[in-house]
Amino acid sequence: MSDIQRAGTTPRYSDFTVHQGVVYCVEVPPDETADIATQTAQMLASLAVLLERAGSGKGRLLLATLYLVDMADYDTVNAVWDAWVPAGSAPARACVQVGRLASPGWRVEIAVQAAVEP
Numbered sequence: 284m285s286d287i288q289r290a291g292t293t294p295r296y297s298d299f300t301v302h303q304g305v306v307y308c309v310e311v312p313p314d315e316t317a318d319i320a321t322q323t324a325q326m327l328a329s330l331a332v333l334l335e336r337a338g339s340g341k342g343r344l345l346l347a348t349l350y351l352v353d354m355a356d357y358d359t360v361n362a363v364w365d366a367w368v369p370a371g372s373a374p375a376r377a378c379v380q381v382g383r384l385a386s387p388g389w390r391v392e393i394a395v396q397a398a399v400e401p
Contacts, residue, residue, distance in 0.1 A: 290336060299337045304399050305345065306337040315388020319356040323363040326393050331367075339397040341367065344374035350392040354380045360391060 291298030299308045310330050312322035327341075334340050349364075351357060357378065368374075374395070384392050 299333050301337055301399055306334060306339045306397050306399055308333045309392065309394045311386070311392050312389050315386060319359050319390045320363055322390055323360050326391070327363065327367045330393065330395060334397055338399045342369040342372040343398045343400070344368070344372065344395055345398055346396045347374050347376045348394045349376070349378040350381045350384065351378060352381060352384060352390050356390060
């Protein structure tokens with residue numbers, strides 16, 4: 284029996300994985316035509332659902348990495364992020380600019396790690 288829990292597993296990825304009390308999630312924009320604020324809000328809403336399904340939540344985030352195609356979007360992404368993260372529970376976070384993401388319409392991609400409820 285594996286000590287790794289996976290959900291929504293396909294040949295390429297899982298919606299989330301859990302190992303030793305930590306859940307790992309990555310989210311990409313569901314709507315490639317949306318503006319950066321909408322893409323970010325949609326992804327964070329999806330991440331909240333995935334974290335809850337995994338036995339965690341956005342208040343238990345440990346680490347977040349945001350990948351932006353254009354750093355001009357940084358302030359807009361931060362405004363959406365700041366409204367989503369519960370006060371006093373901001374995780375360690377990195378935000379990096381990348382040359383491109385896997386799909387041309389994606390302007391942001393987010394990876395998080397969070398503690399699972401004991």
